[in-house]
Amino acid sequence: QTVVTQEPSLTVSPGGTVTLTCASSTGAVTSGHFPNWFQQKPGQAPRTLIYSTSDKHSWTPARFSGSLLGGKAALTLSGVQPEDEAEYYCLLYYGGTLVFGGGTKLTVL
Amino acid sequence: QVQLVQSGAEVKKSGASVKVSCKTSGYTFNSKGISWVRQAPGQGLEWMGWISADNGHTDYAQKLQDRVTMTTDTSTSTAYMELRGLRSDDTAVYYCARSQGDINFDYWGQGSLVTVSS
Numbered sequence: 001q002t003v004v005t006q007e008p009s010l011t012v013s014p015g016g017t018v019t020l021t022c023a024s025s026t027g028a029v030t031s032g033h034f035p036n037w038f039q040q041k042p043g044q045a046p047r048t049l050i051y052s053t054s055d056k057h058s059w060t061p062a063r064f065s066g067s068l069l070g071g072k073a074a075l076t077l078s079g080v081q082p083e084d085e086a087e088y089y090c091l092l093y094y095g096g097t098l099v100f101g102g103g104t105k106l107t108v109l
Numbered sequence: 110q111v112q113l114v115q116s117g118a119e120v121k122k123s124g125a126s127v128k129v130s131c132k133t134s135g136y137t138f139n140s141k142g143i144s145w146v147r148q149a150p151g152q153g154l155e156w157m158g159w160i161s162a163d164n165g166h167t168d169y170a171q172k173l174q175d176r177v178t179m180t181t182d183t184s185t186s187t188a189y190m191e192l193r194g195l196r197s198d199d200t201a202v203y204y205c206a207r208s209q210g211d212i213n214f215d216y217w218g219q220g221s222l223v224t225v226s227s
Contacts, residue, residue: 034212038154045204045220046146046154051213089154093212096168098156100146 002026004092006101011109012080020104021072022090028071033092035073037066040087040103050075082108111135113205113218120224121195128191129221131205138186139163144208145179145190147201148220157203159211160188168211195225 003025012018022035029035037050048057050066053073063079073090085108090101116130131143145157158169160179167179178191188205202220209215 036212036214038214040154045217046206047217048206048214051209051215055213057215091154091156091214096211097170098144098159098211100154100156103153 002094002097002099004090004099004101006088006090006104008102009105009107011107012077014080014082014108016080017076017078018080018106019069020075020077020088020090020106021069022074022092022101023072024092026094029068029073029092031068033073033094035066035068036091037064037073037075038089038091039084040089041085046089077106080108084108111207111216113207113216115203115205115218115221118222118224120226123195123197123225123227125195125225126191126193127195127223128189129203129205129223131188131190131218133186133188133207136207138181139183142208142211143179143181143188144206144211144214146204146206148204149198149201152201155201157190159208161210162188192223195223197225197227199223200225 005023038046040046054066067074088104112134114132139162142161144159160167176193180189204220205218206214207216
């Protein structure tokens with residue numbers, strides 16, 4: 001069974017920069033996994049931030065960026081805002097099956 | 110504007126079935142797919158499967174493939190997810206999301222709470 005691993009929690013100061021990562025138990029994450037990143041706030045539906053590793057939707061704030069870093073998918077927030085406090089999930093594609101990571105709770109403090 | 114509007118909350122008995130709907134608007138329905146994701150209380154997101162609104166092709170999560178069926182009605186631009194043999198651990202919020210194929214998500218529905226009681 002494929003497992004996708006994210007940091008359980010991270011803390012960042014307002015205005016700071018933080019990188020969340022997404023690792024696959026099958027090996028290095030590549031563009032062929034089409035990493036998607038989602039933000040979810042309590043009581044709300046998830047919101048898609050990033051698709052296909054680094055592509056942004058029209059509503060994605062410029063401070064969010066996606067990449068591949070050291071064999072993992074990565075989501076970097078630059079100039080963190082208080083409203084960025086949320087749970088973040090990655091999603092990886094495995095040829096007809098998709099697997100979510102366990103989520104990273106980001107605290108802005 | 111693109112919208113996905115899901116059906117309301119349901120309470121079901123163990124062993125019953127539930128069918129959640131996802132009515133779409135604001136785009137050409139058969140140009141995209143619909144993925145289904147669920148979230149148990151206090152837990153993370155779980156991918157359930159995907160259906161092409163173009164040709165009805167489906168991919169299901171292995172753990173659910175014996176109990177889940179995803180369908181679409183192109184005449185009403187609505188997608189459906191039916192889950193049979195409900196158990197207490199199926200209690201969750203069920204989300205639909207529009208996707209390009211099954212790989213790139215964009216818009217999400219508001220979620221539908223399904224509660225399974227014994």
